[in-house]
Amino acid sequence: MNHSDYISALAKSAKDAQGTLGMSDHSARQAALRAAASQIRAQEAAILEANRKDISAGTDRGLTAAFIDRLTLDGARIAAMADGLDAIADLPDPLGATLASWTVPSGLAISRQSTALGVIGIIYESRPNVTVDAAGLCIKSGNAAILRGGSDSAHTSAILGDAMRHGLQEAGLPADAVQLVGTTDREAVGAMLTAVGEIDVIVPRGGKSLVARVQNEARVPVFAHLEGICHSYVAEGADRETATKILLNAKMRRTGICGATETLLLDRAIAADFLPVMAQALIEAGCALRGCPEACRLVSDMTAATEEDWATEYLDAILSVKIVADADDAIAHIKQYSSGHTEAVITSDAALIARFCNEIDSAIVMANASTQFADGGEFGMGAEIGIATGKLHARGPVGAAQLTSFKYVVQGDGHTRP
């Protein structure tokens, strides 16, 4: 069977299973999530054994230490995955909710009700928790999941996928609503990306090259972000210590996540007062600074930023710094360079906050908080299947509620249209 036929067959059985899952009671989906969590806890030893196989093979192939770290499970990480499923189970049912209802002049009662989306394809790399989080959110929202993990985590993904299928079966739901692609051939990914009418949406989770390939090749709609060039704008009216504390967290808490701040914009009026203090804190934390000429004049330990720096997602302990004339200037810079992920303003000026949040059209706009809060868990979604910067359907952290569609239910009483 070629890859296209194989993916078609997988998607067809997933769609059939989804027909049942999408109409199932919330209690059954909750039971499936909890049974999967129990299975993951009960299978801890076997999961660790499978994970060791992947780690051993990866080490032999010379994978980087960072890669091996992302791949590696331990007791705490396994417990966190299981706890995450229980947290998803506890969330309200995203299906069957009345999103709006009204009566029209003809007397028809119309409501818009949430429904499952269909079949979701998830293409990811080595993080084992993606298998569990993505399948868990799909089960919650009545969708089938077709999971295609990286070859480097094949054993780990397989046993975790089995646990999810076991959970479905325990709850009397069709196991085929969660399917793992049984080949690590790259062509299988191509077949998923072009499975129009069979897979309803693709979510890529991984580095920029994976996401770029998915966005370029996909004919199926994609929920994704290519990069997170996030800005923190410290404006007049900010408190210096608070701003320093937020910025330090936004940049340095974890530098490798998409919500990490990459560029600091700072109002000229407060630059001489703020920047030396902020720079010292960042440098002490191990951050390298690249600044505009004006910033470089204020801080000696700063190299000159190039045009490329403003458009770079470092994912590293590097921050670009630009002094701006005012909010107009800051907003213009963000509109030019932002990737539409997350931007924050730090100030006590309520009018400026309102203006920033209105004019900046990124998926997430923040006031007086670290951009590192850009995360489905922190948003109260239990988990996220990814973060999207597109404007169609899902945007920002994609939780169970964003994996739904809707339909109109119209109640008449013998109504005919004039």
Add this chain to the structure above:
Amino acid sequence: MNHSDYISALAKSAKDAQGTLGMSDHSARQAALRAAASQIRAQEAAILEANRKDISAGTDRGLTAAFIDRLTLDGARIAAMADGLDAIADLPDPLGATLASWTVPSGLAISRQSTALGVIGIIYESRPNVTVDAAGLCIKSGNAAILRGGSDSAHTSAILGDAMRHGLQEAGLPADAVQLVGTTDREAVGAMLTAVGEIDVIVPRGGKSLVARVQNEARVPVFAHLEGICHSYVAEGADRETATKILLNAKMRRTGICGATETLLLDRAIAADFLPVMAQALIEAGCALRGCPEACRLVSDMTAATEEDWATEYLDAILSVKIVADADDAIAHIKQYSSGHTEAVITSDAALIARFCNEIDSAIVMANASTQFADGGEFGMGAEIGIATGKLHARGPVGAAQLTSFKYVVQGDGHTRP
């Protein structure tokens, strides 16, 4: 300039204008809609003159009478377009609405707020009202519209497009938020369909061949329906006279619209009682009937339906009729043949209504009403830019509210992430 460069330039100026329109006050967008309505009324004579040019050219080219009829404007149709804009102006602002808000354990206050979508491309045929309805809904929702009408209505579309631009200018908004593609070359359509990153969504309005071309060639997301194979299921518990009245309307009120019923499903238990009466009413109204063998035995003036009939959108005075064993049978038939547009159940059995509305996953599910109500105006949306059967973003009648996206606004108080 080639077509691709031309569309890029058009989309770029549309996007710039949209940046202003998307942040504008509702009162300004309302003023633009009302000024456009006034301009259309004031320009009635010139609009009729432009329309006469198109009709004359079309007649010379031998266009069908039905085509000429769709193209033709008169005073009443012009007034209806203007009134439609006023109705859209009166609707609530779809932008800046707080769609949800909550506080997370960290203390961050999060809200999801509606935003404009971006640049909408509308590709349509000869109906002049599409220019006005589509541009009006886009203005209302803060989006730019790139309108590409058929060559047969070029003069009419041009003067109506000018009226919409005039309305924007009168309200102090950028006229380039509404742009007409200035060439009727088919290749310009191809350039629109592939303008990824420049046009955010395409809405085709027209016959099946246009929509099929758009769906096949588009790399930009599309809101559309290919066909409307709508079912009316008359079930046990229905009143015969009510069911007959609804069905007659659902099929015959206008046979050429996408919400017209194409197939009647009828419970076996009531078939002998209901079908002869219903068939007589339909035949008297000029409808031809094509039935399953059992239906043909009950009504002599019915020809045998073929497998193809169940999958056909007649858009004509023809109805296919199938006797079903029960609701299982009816739902299975709909799942197999429906195009996901609109399906109705006619019965007084509340449990069956609930089941039908839950299990049928079409854009619109109805109880005890004519499927011809599947229309944005009838749904209280003022107008519709189209009806979508996809499950991503928009579904069913697409009004101003469905032409929005959202962003998350996060309010902190010096929050850093642990």
